[in-house]
Amino acid sequence: MRYIDEYRDREAARKVSSMIRATTTRPWTLMEICGGQTHTIVKYGLEALLPEEITLIHGPGCPVCVTPLELIDKAIAIASRADVIFTSFGDMLRVPGSTKDLLSVKAGGGDVRIVYSPLDAVTLARQHPDKKVVFFAVGFETTAPPNAMAVFQAKKLGVTNFSILCSHVLVPPAIQAILSSPSNHVQGFLAAGHVCTVMGYEEYIPLAERFQVPIVVTGFEPVDILQGIAMTITQLEEGRHEVENQYVRSVRRDGNVPAKNLIGEVFETTDRKWRGIGEIPRSGYRLSPEYEVFDAERIFDVSGINAQESPLCIAGAILQGLKKPHNCSAFGKECSPEHPLGAPMVSSEGACAAYYHYGRLGSSPGTR
Amino acid sequence: MNDIQSGDLTSGPVCPIPISEYPQVMLAHGGGGRLSQHLIRTMFLSQFTSDALRPLHDGALLQVGNMRLAFSTDSYVIRPIFFPGGTIGDLAVNGTVNDLAMCGARPLYLSTGFIIEEGLPMEDLWRVVVAMQAAAKAAGVTLVTGDTKVVDRGKGDKIFINTSGIGLIHAGTFINPARATPGDAVLISGRIADHGIAVLSVREGLEFATQLTSDTAPLNGLVDAMLHVCPDIHVLRDPTRGGLASTLNEIAESSATGIRIREESIPIADEVRGACEMLGFDPLYVANEGKLVAIVPSTEADDLLAAMRAHPLGREAALIGHVVPTPPGVVTMETRIGSTRIVDMLSGEQLPRIC
Numbered sequence: 246m247r248y249i250d251e252y253r254d255r256e257a258a259r260k261v262s263s264m265i266r267a268t269t270t271r272p273w274t275l276m277e278i279c280g281g282q283t284h285t286i287v288k289y290g291l292e293a294l295l296p297e298e299i300t301l302i303h304g305p306g307c308p309v310c311v312t313p314l315e316l317i318d319k320a321i322a323i324a325s326r327a328d329v330i331f332t333s334f335g336d337m338l339r340v341p342g343s344t345k346d347l348l349s350v351k352a353g354g355g356d357v358r359i360v361y362s363p364l365d366a367v368t369l370a371r372q373h374p375d376k377k378v379v380f381f382a383v384g385f386e387t388t389a390p391p392n393a394m395a396v397f398q399a400k401k402l403g404v405t406n407f408s409i410l411c412s413h414v415l416v417p418p419a420i421q422a423i424l425s426s427p428s429n430h431v432q433g434f435l436a437a438g439h440v441c442t443v444m445g446y447e448e449y450i451p452l453a454e455r456f457q458v459p460i461v462v463t464g465f466e467p468v469d470i471l472q473g474i475a476m477t478i479t480q481l482e483e484g485r486h487e488v489e490n491q492y493v494r495s496v497r498r499d500g501n502v503p504a505k506n507l508i509g510e511v512f513e514t515t516d517r518k519w520r521g522i523g524e525i526p527r528s529g530y531r532l533s534p535e536y537e538v539f540d541a542e543r544i545f546d547v548s549g550i551n552a553q554e555s556p557l558c559i560a561g562a563i564l565q566g567l568k569k570p571h572n573c574s575a576f577g578k579e580c581s582p583e584h585p586l587g588a589p590m591v592s593s594e595g596a597c598a599a600y601y602h603y604g605r606l607g608s609s610p611g612t613r
Numbered sequence: 614m615n616d617i618q619s620g621d622l623t624s625g626p627v628c629p630i631p632i633s634e635y636p637q638v639m640l641a642h643g644g645g646g647r648l649s650q651h652l653i654r655t656m657f658l659s660q661f662t663s664d665a666l667r668p669l670h671d672g673a674l675l676q677v678g679n680m681r682l683a684f685s686t687d688s689y690v691i692r693p694i695f696f697p698g699g700t701i702g703d704l705a706v707n708g709t710v711n712d713l714a715m716c717g718a719r720p721l722y723l724s725t726g727f728i729i730e731e732g733l734p735m736e737d738l739w740r741v742v743v744a745m746q747a748a749a750k751a752a753g754v755t756l757v758t759g760d761t762k763v764v765d766r767g768k769g770d771k772i773f774i775n776t777s778g779i780g781l782i783h784a785g786t787f788i789n790p791a792r793a794t795p796g797d798a799v800l801i802s803g804r805i806a807d808h809g810i811a812v813l814s815v816r817e818g819l820e821f822a823t824q825l826t827s828d829t830a831p832l833n834g835l836v837d838a839m840l841h842v843c844p845d846i847h848v849l850r851d852p853t854r855g856g857l858a859s860t861l862n863e864i865a866e867s868s869a870t871g872i873r874i875r876e877e878s879i880p881i882a883d884e885v886r887g888a889c890e891m892l893g894f895d896p897l898y899v900a901n902e903g904k905l906v907a908i909v910p911s912t913e914a915d916d917l918l919a920a921m922r923a924h925p926l927g928r929e930a931a932l933i934g935h936v937v938p939t940p941p942g943v944v945t946m947e948t949r950i951g952s953t954r955i956v957d958m959l960s961g962e963q964l965p966r967i968c
Contacts, residue, residue, distance in 0.1 A: 246883050249890065258950040290952035352637045361819050467950050583647060602957045 252466030279437035280307030280594025302566035363395035370407035393511035418528035438492035445500030521561030558587035645855030646959035683718035698826025702744035718780030730769035752831035792847035793868035798914035809899035830903030848908035874934030
């Protein structure tokens with residue numbers, strides 16, 4: 246399969262791995278931002294192909310994982326209402342709220358449906374004028390254009406029984422928060438290729454300059470990630486700190502301009518709470534005033550819902566790269582994919598789930 | 614129910630699933646993954662304690678006089694009921710035929726139970742019934758008893774079908790998941806994941822254009838050809854719900870051995886791989902309806918592969934790995950780039966990802 250096979254090629258992986266070994270002269274700590282990249286790293290055991298000097302830290306780029314607990318609780322409260330059809334991408338249904346998840350709401354009689362596109366939720370709203378159809382709009386910049394399009398279409402078509410529960414988050418403010426933290430030890434970043442496919446990478450240039458860190462836009466296949474690591478290490482060894490693009494087959498410097506225009510039309514930047522991390526200024530999207538009638542938090546009174554995280558779950562430290570999943574005392578014991586304590590154990594992109602599914606082989610890659 | 618758990622044994626058996634975890638049945642309890650296993654072991658096996666059930670094989674092996682019989686049952690709740698390459702009707706026949714074949718039995722007689730939702734067009738029911746008869750004829754089995762129930766509109770999903778079947782076990786064969794032995798070869802009869810992806814491609818809300826068709830087929834003929842070459846096949850399983858990964862995990866667990874497979878050796882259509890990439894699915898967990906996994910003495914592997922490839926349903930048969938002593942109960946895979954990873958049992962349903 247073109248664009249896939251050549252990036253899962255044994256010989257290509259071996260070559261890049263040798264090149265990384267030949268380039269690396271001292272310890273370096275890198276962070277891959279995106280949960281999809283974490284998944285590939287653990288699934289393919291890429292850490293075993295790297296020299297001892299390189300440490301990979303798994304970043305906060307799993308949209309399911311960083312969605313705050315209280316927003317999940319709000320989703321559960323809305324989805325439990327008899328007058329609501331609650332729609333979501335599949336991943337979100339298993340994320341535990343304070344007492345239950347959306348799948349339990351469904352099993353208890355709530356009308357909770359998996360959709361494959363937010364536009365399907367708009368269609369549902371038109372088919373069920375007697376119901377209020379809510380779409381759970383989570384995600385990074387990658388899912389912002391389709392979510393914006395759904396709201397844009399709903400307005401254009403006059404669909405008044407559609408709304409979104411919005412928890413969009415943005416990558417660059419998260420990188421800035423990580424780099425500004427006194428405990429930060431990340432020296433280079435693999436930026437998320439799909440986010441940059443939408444947004445381009447110009448906004449990363451001031452970050453690389455201000456914090457003197459190389460940032461390499463990287464794809465998701467094993468050879469992509471090894472190449473991204475090689476480019477970042479080369480910069481570090483040469484004392485450079487630039488923004489480079491490994492994922493040239495998908496990412497342009499200015500991104501997808503029509504998609505960005507649509508985001509600008511429907512959303513505006515806002516402060517956003519990240520699960521396990523806390524509030525990061527200007528790190529998310531909310532509906533702009535012109536579209537706020539589509540905001541589910543305004544339509545349904547859920548403002549009183551607050552929630553406390555499980556004290557056993559160290560998701561915050563994991564999402565900030567301070568700890569690895571197997572450092573958690575609950576990992577694989579109280580916390581497993583069947584009974585997750587925190588979101589990183591739920592999502593296929595969550596670091597804990599990736600370690601659980603692929604990395605429990607004792608001395609195998611992924612448990613280092 | 615908490616009170617019952619805390620010791621009120623007079624009111625009947627204690628619910629063995631802790632109420633704090635799942636007070637109600639979830640869809641994933643029927644998904645074929647770890648939650649299904651948990652439900653079967655804690656709920657059903659704790660009450661239904663027969664020796665024939667305990668191995669959790671595809672069917673029960675029963676000694677009746679001088680005869681060894683296999684007996685199996687399965688229910689079909691697929692949506693949509695018509696899909697590329699098949700219908701719920703042929704699926705219901707082939708599924709039970711295959712479960713019997715996986716016991717090393719020659720399928721003979723089937724029963725069928727219909728639960729029909731009020732309002733199902735007669736034309737649709739006729740299509741299903743005709744497909745069942747055609748499938749039964751192709752598999753060489755006879756439908757000999759049945760039952761029909763109709764439920765209120767909205768209380769079913771068009772049509773649910775149960776089939777049960779009995780078959781005569783071939784003399785000299787002892788097929789059992791616990792017989793996987795280190796050194797054995799792991800064979801697959803063809804390309805994986807066709808059925809699951811073909812059905813998804815026509816599911817409401819997810820339609821995508823594809824030439825893919827379901828692989829639904831009766832495997833008893835292929836099994837006959839294989840047993841003719843090698844009566845000492847250790848394990849046969851059809852990797853249906855939960856896919857190849859779940860089947861291999863169940864075998865590894867039953868036999869307390871490890872199973873090591875090579876990603877590059879597993880036959881899979883490019884179109885299936887593409888669809889899986891798009892949806893965020895792992896094809897190892899996607900259902901098949903006309904494929905089998907055979908665990909066989911490695912000395913017999915070449916002859917068996919030749920026999921399988923000579924049969925229309927085994928043309929793309931491949932050796933995908935071996936049974937290994939350690940780690941017991943764990944399936945590992947050598948990836949395309951040469952690293953090793955665990956192929957875990959799926960926890961719940963495979964859910965399409967966000968991005």
